[in-house]
Amino acid sequence: MTDNQVQQVVIVGGGTAGWMTAASLSRYYQKLNITLVESSDIGTVGVGEATNATIRRFYGALGMKDIDVLKATQGTCKLGIEFKNWYATNDTFFHPFGLYGQDVQGVSFHHYWLKLKQLGLVSDFADYSLGCTLAMNDKFTTPSPNPPSTLSIFDWALHFDASLFAKLMREFAEANGVKRIDGKIDRVELNPDNGFIEHLVLTNGEQIHGDLFIDCSGFRGLLIEQTLKSGYEDWSEWLLCDRAIAVQSELVSEAKPRTVSTAHQAGWQWNIPLQHRQGNGHVYASQYISDDEATSVLINHIDGPLTTEPNLFKFTPGRRKQAWVKNCVSIGLAAGFLEPLESTSIAMIETGIEKLRMLFPDKSMNQACIDEFNDMTKLEWERVRDFIVLHYHLSSRTDSAFWRQIKQTPIPETLQHKIRMFKARGHLVKYRWEIFQPASWLALYDGNKVYPETYDPIVDSFSTDYLSKSLAEMKQSLQGAVGKIQSHHEFLRQHVI
Ligand code: FAD
Numbered sequence: 268m269t270d271n272q273v274q275q276v277v278i279v280g281g282g283t284a285g286w287m288t289a290a291s292l293s294r295y296y297q298k299l300n301i302t303l304v305e306s307s308d309i310g311t312v313g314v315g316e317a318t319n320a321t322i323r324r325f326y327g328a329l330g331m332k333d334i335d336v337l338k339a340t341q342g343t344c345k346l347g348i349e350f351k352n353w354y355a356t357n358d359t360f361f362h363p364f365g366l367y368g369q370d371v372q373g374v375s376f377h378h379y380w381l382k383l384k385q386l387g388l389v390s391d392f393a394d395y396s397l398g399c400t401l402a403m404n405d406k407f408t409t410p411s412p413n414p415p416s417t418l419s420i421f422d423w424a425l426h427f428d429a430s431l432f433a434k435l436m437r438e439f440a441e442a443n444g445v446k447r448i449d450g451k452i453d454r455v456e457l458n459p460d461n462g463f464i465e466h467l468v469l470t471n472g473e474q475i476h477g478d479l480f481i482d483c484s485g486f487r488g489l490l491i492e493q494t495l496k497s498g499y500e501d502w503s504e505w506l507l508c509d510r511a512i513a514v515q516s517e518l519v520s521e522a523k524p525r526t527v528s529t530a531h532q533a534g535w536q537w538n539i540p541l542q543h544r545q546g547n548g549h550v551y552a553s554q555y556i557s558d559d560e561a562t563s564v565l566i567n568h569i570d571g572p573l574t575t576e577p578n579l580f581k582f583t584p585g586r587r588k589q590a591w592v593k594n595c596v597s598i599g600l601a602a603g604f605l606e607p608l609e610s611t612s613i614a615m616i617e618t619g620i621e622k623l624r625m626l627f628p629d630k631s632m633n634q635a636c637i638d639e640f641n642d643m644t645k646l647e648w649e650r651v652r653d654f655i656v657l658h659y660h661l662s663s664r665t666d667s668a669f670w671r672q673i674k675q676t677p678i679p680e681t682l683q684h685k686i687r688m689f690k691a692r693g694h695l696v697k698y699r700w701e702i703f704q705p706a707s708w709l710a711l712y713d714g715n716k717v718y719p720e721t722y723d724p725i726v727d728s729f730s731t732d733y734l735s736k737s738l739a740e741m742k743q744s745l746q747g748a749v750g751k752i753q754s755h756h757e758f759l760r761q762h763v764i
Contacts, residue, residue: 269629270630271629271630271631272629272630273299273478273479273627273628273629273630274298274299274300274478275299275300275302275476275477275478275479276292276296276299276300276301276302276477276478276479276480276481277301277302277303277304277467277475277476277477277479277480277481278292278301278302278303278304278480278481278483279303279304279305279452279467279480279481279482279483279484279489279490280303280304280305280311280482280483280484280485280599280601281303281304281305281311281433281437281447281483282305282311282312282433282483282485282599282600283311283315283429283432283433283436283599283613283616284483284485284598284599284600284601284616284619285303285305285433285481285483285599286303286433286434286436286437286440287325287433287436287613287616287617287620288481288483288598288599288616288619288620288623289301289303289436289437289440289445290329290436290437290439290440290443290445291325291328291329291620291624292620292623292624293439293440293443293444293445294328294329294439294443295624296627297443297444300444300446301440301444301445301446302445302446302447302448302475302477303440303445303446303447303448304447304448304450304452304467304469304475305447305448305449306449306450306451306452307449308451309451311429311430311433311485312485312486312580312600313429313430313578314429314511314513314546314548314578314580314607315429315610315612315613316426316427316428316429316539316541316546317345317348317424317426317526317537317539317607317610318345318424318425318426318427318610318613318614319364319424319609319610319611319613319614319702320364320422320423320424321424321614321617321618321702322424322425322613322614322617323423323424323425324617325617325620326435329439331435331439333409333425334762334763336425336427336432336435337425337427337759337762337763338763339431339432339434339435340425340427340428340431340432340435341427341428341431341541341542341543341544342425342426342427342428342541342542342763343425343426343427343522343524343540343541343542343755343759344407344423344424344425344426344524344755344758344759345364345423345424345425345426345524345525345526346363346364346398346399346401346402346407346421346423346524346525347361347362347363347364347398347399347402347525347526347710348361348362348525348526348527348528348609349361349402349403349525349526349527349528350362350528350530350658350714351527351528351529351530352529352530352531352664353528353530353535353658353662353664353714353715354661354662354663354664354714354715354716355662355663355664356664356666360393360710360713360714360715361393361396361398361399361402361403361525361710361714362609362707362710362711362714363396363397363398363399363402363421363706363710364398364421364422364423364424365396365397365398365410365420365421365422365706366396366420366421366706367380367392367393367395367396367706367709367710368380368395368396368738368741369420369741371729372725374723374725374726375693375695375705375723376395377392377693377709378693378722378723378725378726379722379726379729379734379737379738380392380395380738381693381718381719381722381726382722382726382727382731382734383731383734383735383738384718385722386731388731388735389735389738390742392709392713393713394742394745394746395738395741395742395745396421396710397417397418397420397421397745397748397749398421398422398423400745400746400749401421401524401749401752402523402524402525403525404749405521405523405524405754405755405756406524406749406752406753406754406755407423407524407752407753407754407755407758407759408752408753408758409423410422410423417744417745417748418748423524424610426522426526426539426540426541426546427541428541428543448469448473448475450469450470450471450473451469451470452467452468452469452470452484452489453468453469453470454467454468455467455468455489455490455493455494456468456474457494461593462495462593463593463594463632464477464480464490464494464495464593464594464595467480477594478594478630479594479595479596479628479632480594480595480596481595481596481597481598481623482595482596482597482598482601482602483597483598483599483601484601485599485600485601486582486600486601486604487601488587488597488601488602489601490595490597490601491587491589491590491592491595491597491601491602492587492601494595495592495593495595496592497587497588497589497590497592497597498587498588498589499583499585499586499587499588499603500585500586500587500588500603501583501584501585502584502585502586502605502652503583503584503585504676504677505584505652505656505676505677505678505679506584506605506606506652506655506656506659507552507554507555507659507669507672507673507676508534508535508550508551508552508584508606509552509553509554509581509582509583509584510550510551510552510553510558510561510579510580510581510582511548511549511550511551511579511580511582511606511607512548512549512551512558512561512562512565512577512578512579512580513546513547513548513577513578513580514547514548514565514566514569514573514575514576514577514578515544515545515546515547515573515574515575516544516545516547516569516570516571516572516573516574517544517545517571517572517574518540518541518542518543518544518545518571519570519571520570521754521755521756522540522541522542522755522756522759523540523755524755526538526539526610527539528608529568530662530664531549531551531564531568532555532556532564532666532667532669532670533551533552533555533556533561533667533668533669534549534550534551534552534555534556534561534669535549535550535551535608536548536549536550536564536565536568537550537607538569542759542763542764544574545569545571547565547568547569548565548607549561549562549564549565550606550607550608551564552669553581555667555668555669555672556669558579562577565577582604582606584604584605584606584652585603585604585605586602586603586605586644586645586648587601587602587603589637589641590602590603590619590640590641590644591637591640591641591644592637593632593637594628594630594632596619596623596640597619598616598619598620598623599612599616599619600612602615602619602644603648605648605651605652605655606655608655608658609651609654609655609658609703611651611655611702614702615647615648615651615702618647618702619644622640622643622644623640626639626640643699643700646698646699646700647700647701647702649679649681650681650698650700650701650702650703651702651703652679653678653679653681653682653685654702654703654707654708654711656678656679656682657682657686657708657711658711659673659676660673660676660678660682660686661711661712661714661715661717662715663715663716681698684696685708686717689708689712689717689719690717690719690720691719691720691721692719692720692721692722692723693719693721693722693723694719695708695709
């Protein structure tokens, strides 16, 4: 190890972000001295139960197996999200992990489907997604590792108890040498010459020195904002929801392999089934509904008895202007928060850690690496923002002031371009650093009845009869495969509970 190499890493915060970061860094950088400071008096945000499929790659890289994580976290399987009342009241669509149909000759499946749709010769787009078909029939199996099996074309994620997941990460990190300090940080001392963070001072006077500081202190951004003044890019002009009420309830029916997101008059509600309980929350725009009304709406849409008191969260959708400043990198809520829709926050903790590993600095904190990190982070967050905005923008609802306001709310230029290209010829524009792949965009377009004017002309090189027969066979094989699969509940009973 040379003198210039980072030796002491200090992670501030022991929520999901802090412990995921500690687990990952301790796995890859075994010579680092890593200290994590958290305050049990302050606690963690305590929500964040739905994930994206990438979480399985994250813990897989730590050597953890799906079944073990499901067991340790009271987890259930998530094949995607069911969106109720989003496009219109009494309408439902599904956003699965995984693909629709099969691409032929480099042309995406949806072009073939579109031609047949225009001729009235095909059934719903969702019928060609194994993820959708499994989820809406409450079935679950793990994907076959042998493509091109019908059972290889979907993916899945987890619903879990966030505090149990953080505990799992903590056990891994501590077993790999991470030192934990339970204490409250009173102040942060900077080096007067270069403005780098030199040490933290706890309320008991203890000083914690480091070369690199990772701010996982949650919404407050103790280091990145309160100390280093990164600045915050506020996206509330595009995203109207700024509050959430969360509450847990008893699970009164078998856990479904999907998150349910139900749109309401001034926001939307999540229902997330775990093995031992259900997580629920109402995300809303405080300009259009009071906290008390939002709580009533939430409670009126929960089946089982409540097991916790409703918990209010206030947030400003947006991101830190600079996720990395001097010798401080922010990850998790300290880096920003859009809103809970599509469970993007933990996924962006994973990519934040990935980028940090890609550009892991030495003590000089080369500004080129910092700029690259900040640039990639900006692009990635903007792409996720656009995808979230899309959910609201495509809705046809006008039944409340909130939905009418959305109709008049301009959308980012990058998103406008994507929608225009899709409408023109079914083209799915992909910018750099997209977390949500084309299949996710297709799910949203189809769910909101947005279809292109034309399809790819290559499709016309196949006869209509041939296409129609091929798609019918595809659907039949998919339904045949799903018919043989056990229920999600049975899967959990056999392998997890
Ligand atoms: P926190 O959990 O807030 O942790 C902050 C840590 O910093 C704590 O340990 C605290 O003790 C410590 N700390 C702070 N100040 C000090 C101090 N002075 N001294 C010492 N320690 C300090 N994400 C998803 O991916 N899926 C979801 O379904 C989802 N749902 C959400 C719903 C809501 C309503 C909200 C608000 C968020 C949701 N999120 C979701 C986001 C998710 O909860 C967070 O990304 C995740 O929990 C990570 O939080 P964190 O670790 O950054 O912050």
